[in-house]
Amino acid sequence: MALKLSLKPGEKFVVNGAVIVNGDRRATLVLQNKASLLREKDIMQPDEVNTPVRHVYFPIMLMYMDEAGRKGYYEKFVLRMTELLGVVEDPEAKALCVAISQDVMEGEYYKALNKCKKLFVYEKERLNYVPGSVPEDTTGN
Structure with a gap:
């Protein structure tokens, strides 16, 4: 089952350990396979x-x-x-x-x-x- 991710401008998230930052506009990504994903708000320093x-x-x-x-x-x-x-x-x-x-x-x-x-x-x-x-x-x- 795919995971649909709606991102705010500049929002960060981590997929399988890689930090990814959305650009300057809202975006939607769809992950087609299983991956370890955390949004910025769920990441604890x-x-x-x-x-x-x-x-x-x-x-x-x-x-x-x-x-x-x-x-x-x-x-x-x-x-x-x-x-x-x-x-x-x-x-x-x-x-x-x-x-x-x-x-x-x-x-x-x-x-x-x-x-x-x-x-x-x-x-x-x-x-x-x-x-x-x-x-x-x-x-x-």
């Missing part, structure tokens, strides 16, 4: 990995984009997911963590990334975290 859920998302993203390095990224994912499961108390969030882990074990990295984004909402509610900001100090100091 190393300096953005600053919360527990982001520490889970990042190695999944790397496994999806870099087949050669998957084993090392998988080990980081397992460590971070184990840490996250150790502190998450909400049953729905725990179930989501399990579903993400299942997707990763099945090589369904894109599905895992989408499920991981749902955990960003949980994390925001629990930590009052807003991307690009420092988490609020709730200790009163």
